[in-house]
Amino acid sequence: MSEILSKSAARNIFYGGSAFFFVVFAALVAQSHYYAKTTSTDEAALTAEVVHGKRIWEKHACINCHTILGEGAYFAPELGNVFVRYGGDKDPQAARDALKAWMKSQPSGVQGRRQMPQFNLDEKELDDLNAFFEWVSKIKTNNWPPNKAG
Amino acid sequence: MKYQTQAIAKWYWFAAIALFFVQVFAGLWAGFIYIEPNFLSGLMPFNIVRMIHSNALIVWLLLGFFGATYFLIPEESEREIYSPLLAYLQLVILIVGALGAVVGYVFRIHEGREFLEQPLWVKLGIIVAALIFLFNVSVTVLSGRKTAITNILLLGLWGIAVFFLFALYNPANLVLDKMYWWWVVHLWVEGVWELVMASILAFIMLKMTGVDREVIEKWLYIIVATSLFTGIMGTGHHYLWIGMPAYWQWIGSIFSSLEIIPFFAMVVFCFMMVWKGRRNHPNKAALLWALGCSVLAFFGAGVWGLMHTLHPVNYYTHGTQVTAAHGHLAFYGAYVALNLAIMTYAFPIIFRVNPYNQVLNMASFWVMSSAMAFMTFTLTFAGIVQTHLQRVMGMSYMEVQDQLSVFYWMRFGSGLVVVIGVLMWVYATLGPKKEITIVPDGALAPAE
Ligand code: HEM
Numbered sequence: 001m002s003e004i005l006s007k008s009a010a011r012n013i014f015y016g017g018s019a020f021f022f023v024v025f026a027a028l029v030a031q032s033h034y035y036a037k038t039t040s041t042d043e044a045a046l047t048a049e050v051v052h053g054k055r056i057w058e059k060h061a062c063i064n065c066h067t068i069l070g071e072g073a074y075f076a077p078e079l080g081n082v083f084v085r086y087g088g089d090k091d092p093q094a095a096r097d098a099l100k101a102w103m104k105s106q107p108s109g110v111q112g113r114r115q116m117p118q119f120n121l122d123e124k125e126l127d128d129l130n131a132f133f134e135w136v137s138k139i140k141t142n143n144w145p146p147n148k149a150g
Numbered sequence: 151m152k153y154q155t156q157a158i159a160k161w162y163w164f165a166a167i168a169l170f171f172v173q174v175f176a177g178l179w180a181g182f183i184y185i186e187p188n189f190l191s192g193l194m195p196f197n198i199v200r201m202i203h204s205n206a207l208i209v210w211l212l213l214g215f216f217g218a219t220y221f222l223i224p225e226e227s228e229r230e231i232y233s234p235l236l237a238y239l240q241l242v243i244l245i246v247g248a249l250g251a252v253v254g255y256v257f258r259i260h261e262g263r264e265f266l267e268q269p270l271w272v273k274l275g276i277i278v279a280a281l282i283f284l285f286n287v288s289v290t291v292l293s294g295r296k297t298a299i300t301n302i303l304l305l306g307l308w309g310i311a312v313f314f315l316f317a318l319y320n321p322a323n324l325v326l327d328k329m330y331w332w333w334v335v336h337l338w339v340e341g342v343w344e345l346v347m348a349s350i351l352a353f354i355m356l357k358m359t360g361v362d363r364e365v366i367e368k369w370l371y372i373i374v375a376t377s378l379f380t381g382i383m384g385t386g387h388h389y390l391w392i393g394m395p396a397y398w399q400w401i402g403s404i405f406s407s408l409e410i411i412p413f414f415a416m417v418v419f420c421f422m423m424v425w426k427g428r429r430n431h432p433n434k435a436a437l438l439w440a441l442g443c444s445v446l447a448f449f450g451a452g453v454w455g456l457m458h459t460l461h462p463v464n465y466y467t468h469g470t471q472v473t474a475a476h477g478h479l480a481f482y483g484a485y486v487a488l489n490l491a492i493m494t495y496a497f498p499i500i501f502r503v504n505p506y507n508q509v510l511n512m513a514s515f516w517v518m519s520s521a522m523a524f525m526t527f528t529l530t531f532a533g534i535v536q537t538h539l540q541r542v543m544g545m546s547y548m549e550v551q552d553q554l555s556v557f558y559w560m561r562f563g564s565g566l567v568v569v570i571g572v573l574m575w576v577y578a579t580l581g582p583k584k585e586i587t588i589v590p591d592g593a594l595a596p597a598e
Pocket residue numbers: 072073074075174177178179180181182184200203204207473474477478481482486561562564565566568569
């Protein structure tokens with residue numbers, strides 16, 4: 001191998017090539033950033049309520065039990081499409097009511113069943129959380145998940 | 151030990167080992183909640199236990215890297231560390247931050263993105279500590295002998311700090327949030343951490359096998375070139391279903407499939423060096439951990455990664471127990487075993503004794519590693535069943551989980567054995583040392 005490639009040549013290939021791939025990657029990410037803002041999500045619908053809903057989602061670290069768009073923890077159901085699973089694509093108000101009722105009724109206390117804590121959210125917080133779930137359910141995800149089960 | 155300041159590593163590693171305990175204990179607890187879901191569910195819900203598990207993991211691995219850096223830089227640069235005081239200050243900041251984070255989590259003080267749950271003050275503390283660290287080691291390296299090992303190690307460490315800055319950026323748009331989140335998570339473990347891994351392995355091989363530095367360093371550049379050439383664009387394997395353009399499906403699938411190359415190259419490199427090397431180093435346990443690291447990383451990251459990285463497969467397995475299986479063996483093989491390898495190599499040198507408790511240390515390798523492998527297998531089976539029932543058949547999440555309980559019992563069992571292996575390793579490394587010869591002050595241990 002020593003004949004084919006010298007150490008300094010190997011070093012130059014490493015630095016040059018890495019810089020090249022990083023630049024290409026950053027350019028594609030910039031394009032994807034634009035795509036996310038214009039095509040895959042509805043920026044106009046990203047209201048203060050939705051943003052607040054996302055903050056509630058983060059404040060209680062729901063991500064460390066649930067997945068959202070398939071990322072997070074694997075202990076509890078996927079929630080990226082929970083709005084659709086609750087029928088929100090057909091009857092949004094019914095889905096909102098059902099989700100609120102869900103949040104209020106936890107923990108189930110059933111023996112041998114995984115528990116979700118009670119977060120004591122008020123009506124406004126629950127509305128905003130719903131707005132967040134509704135907004136997320138409309139992201140264009142290349143048709144993931146494969147079905148409603150998430 | 152040729153340089154006094156190499157002993158700084160010891161304190162970093164003590165802190166790392168303490169957090170390693172916290173990590174596996176929290177893992178065991180999380181695994182227990184899976185089989186006994188009502189266990190303290192009000193007091194310590196799963197999400198809190200899980201963030202302690204994953205955060206303790208990341209922080210102890212980083213502490214281990216910092217320790218390794220302080221240990222190897224003086225030897226490579228032929229200089230004492232520029233400022234031991236700054237090094238200890240950095241350690242204090244990190245310990246305060248880590249303890250503050252863990253205690254805070256128990257009281258529900260945290261942020262809300264996976265792995266980045268640390269409160270803002272802890273994140274800022276980490277950044278300050280990183281700046282102190284980079285200053286300290288960069289000055290040391292620049293004033294001394296420059297080697298490929300220190301070049302790559304420093305590049306990796308700078309990269310860790312730079313990409314961590316994205317942890318401060320949390321856009322309101324969930325898609326953008328996720329897109330940049332992966333700049334921390336993926337560009338760490340499949341980018342800059344691999345540079346740290348390759349350079350530490352190269353250092354161990356250099357010391358233990360006696361192979362020519364020229365040969366080792368050329369290998370090192372080739373390995374890290376394949377890491378970054380594949381790993382940067384390989385980020386695309388996370389841009390499949392989170393609202394990104396569809397072209398990432400092809401870019402992600404192709405480049406991330408090639409990410410197995412650097413891991414394969416590290417296996418070939420380690421075994422070739424040992425085979426070529428004429429030196430018969432007495433620390434057999436360290437050699438076992440180093441070789442084991444390369445092999446387990448190849449399986450955990452390389453093979454288990456490849457298994458679910460093609461987009462038609464990932465469409466079904468995304469976010470199932472298959473991911474958990476891969477996450478465990480990849481982190482264990484690549485970064486846990488790496489840290490245990492360099493510690494096993496360096497502690498006798500720091501303590502100025504010949505390698506000790508070798509049999510127990512090697513036994514702990516086999517116990518811990520087989521248990522991690524078994525855990526990976528059980529989670530893989532659980533993930534395959536889950537994928538089929540939930541993603542193909544459309545059964546609801548909770549119904550499917552009921553079918554998986556046997557796997558979760560086995561995961562818990564293997565977790566117990568992992569913890570036993572950890573205890574064995576700590577006892578072998580820091581416990582009473584049998585049949586040791588003390589190396590007189592100033593003299594070198596054989597083949598150090
Ligand atoms: C040194 C060994 C270990 C390493 C490197 C490790 C690493 C990890 C990582 C990276 C995650 C996040 C996984 C992901 O997001 O895909 C995780 C989660 C987890 N780990 Fe470990 N872990 C270790 C030991 C253990 C042990 C001994 C147990 C005990 C059974 C355990 C149980 C768990 C559980 C239950 C989760 C949560 C998975 C979920 O979200 O469903 N881990 N671990």
